[in-house]
Amino acid sequence: MSGIDDFRKETRAWLEANCPASMRGAMPDGELVWGGREVEFKSEDQRLWFERMRDKGWFCPDWPTEYGGGGLSPEEHAVLEAEMRRLKCRPPQINLGIWMLGPVILEFGSEEQKRALLTPMARGEMRWCQGFSEPNAGSDLASLKTTARDAGDHFIVDGTKIWTSYGDKSDWMYALVRTDATVQKQKGISLIALDMRSPGVSVAPIDLISGKSSFCQVFFDGVSVPKGQLIGPLNGGWTLAKSLLQHERKAMSKFGEFSLPTHFDLLELLPEYVPAGSRSPADIALRARATACAMDEHAYSLTVQRMGEEARAGMDVSGLMAIMKLVHTEQERDKFEILLDALGHRALGWEGDEFSAGELALTRAWLMSFTQTIAGGASEIQLNVIAKRVLGLPEGK
């Protein structure tokens, strides 16, 4: 017990001394630092914070030190996260590879892969994208068609991936590919890592309704991938993919905690547009909806806390884990609906100085929020998972 208390004290002191003041508090849009070969810093403080955390191994606090991680125990990791929240430290970098692929390589990768892939990831030098979805394989991911043909010491990859977030900015991709088309669809899939600079890879950005372009379609035309970049067993990719998607859902339900740029505080914003004392029926109805929404958010944050406690007490939290992504993303959606109604036309501005920066950001964030209930397994798929895996309801015919 006193060990963990010491760790808390040291960590708090270190963060207080090393996290620059400008790296604390909510993060405005566009201030995220993405780790990778071409990491960009908008300020000296960003660089400092990035380098200090990197040198501690705290991009990956719970990975073993031999692969560049911080080597923290689960308790220490929880303490670090709590202390960072307390000081409102921004994440020093965002790297989807660390959250999703990292744990899978740690569990299933070869020693060589761990050294070759985990170490640069832990140093923030390798930015990853996820090549799962295809034009005809979304929720039904296992029907994917991109092929990897055996060509001796390497594979030849042909096909296309779509909705690849930051496909145009990533250094590497982890992709699900078909390595056997003659068996049941889940049994002929493999997981590979590929360098996006490989000849034959081309990338076309896609515009979103929010005006952003954060995802792409990626084409593979006879791309050569060394066999050493096969992760896990040949045709064993489906199991790894399922584990990876769980890490993705966990990461997505954490976005709120990191207070990424989408965070708008409903009860704080509302009085600006719906005067506190107003008795107009529409305002009264709006306030009631807003309160109910804020209460549900409160219940959700208590559930996050309870899940953590239950996990630490060794209880089964699989049921709670299964609801988190669904609940969080739908609450965000509901919140934007209320904000939209509260701001009226002021939430419908596209650009220009008729609108405040906050209003324009809100509009874009609302449009972006639609992606959350689709990406990483749509809400309907989450409900299927809860019904079948958690509640044990029978499969349909």
Place this chain on the structure above:
Amino acid sequence: MSLIYSEEQRMLADTAREFLAAKSPVAAQRRLRDERATNGFDPALWREIVDLGWTGIPFPEAVGGLEFGYKALGAVFEEMGRTLCASPMFSVVVSGALLQLAGTPEQQTAWLPALIAGDKRVALALDEGPRHDPLATTLSARREGSGYRLDGSKVFVVDGIGADAWLLAARTEGQAGDREGVSLFLVSAGTAGLSMSPQSLIDSRNHARLRLDSVLVPASALLGAEGQGFGMLDQALDRGRACLAAEMLGAAEQLFATTLDYLKTRVQFDAPIGSFQALQHRAARCYTDLCLARSAVMAALAAFDDPASDATTCGRLASLAKWKAGETAAHVSNEAVQMHGGIGVTDELDVGLFLKRIRVAQACLGDGDFHCQRYAALTELPA
């Protein structure tokens, strides 16, 4: 503040579950209803509950309590919810809490130990209209001689029939809606001018209408300072609200488990109805809400055990819990009826008993709209 039960609290819950399954199954509540039990509960069962010590859980040892805390108490309420166990536990909690918070030392000595020992029952007479609204108190209390004269009536008084005394909210000044001017009185059974009649609700429990016609009470019947009773009252109510939330959570979880069984076994179109996605998704949503409701209930209970939580924090969490558990339990019970089809609307099935109790518990001490409003009022908003 921990949101999970400790080892001891879990053990208590397990014992309670075993005890209630044996001594107070849902079938026993049905029998109470069919036999029109006078007080809506079984006195022999009540004696056993008192002997188990449940009535003493939230109270200090000095007055005969166990000082085991609200989370432990919530665990018991949850289990009572599972079998719909009818007992005067709720009144012990709210009346006891109010005596503890606002009672004079004499009032406490006279009533608290007897309450905990199950020798006396004190009911809280609060609402005057169909919807919970403690600020709307208008029952009049006028100074007369060295005491007070009370006139008015109270409705839906939980455990009112057969009580040995009533704790009353009355108005000594101001008007409905004012915080100031609400005073609390303890009035014993048999006081002249007091009359009472049962109100039969869908849950077949003990509810009463209380009439006060020139009831004269001495000044020693007052709890706390004249006109300043509302704060204490609300704090006591919050303890009751958290317990009702725990009860509704237990009832809803039990009902949901029964419904899931039905979804897995009832066959139509040559398939279990639980294989139909339209029902699967609705069941998954019930589950999701139950998970959120549990977190809110645990937080409210834990707040009362946490010395660092002030009355506002406790009130806000109690409102969150009552709101979330109430809305969830109502939704789950509606879905349970619908998913059972025709048999779901028959009295033969227990589903209806759960639906009815949940609705009464939801209305008691504030429904969803009430607690939504209250949560907003207790949440400090920047101007």
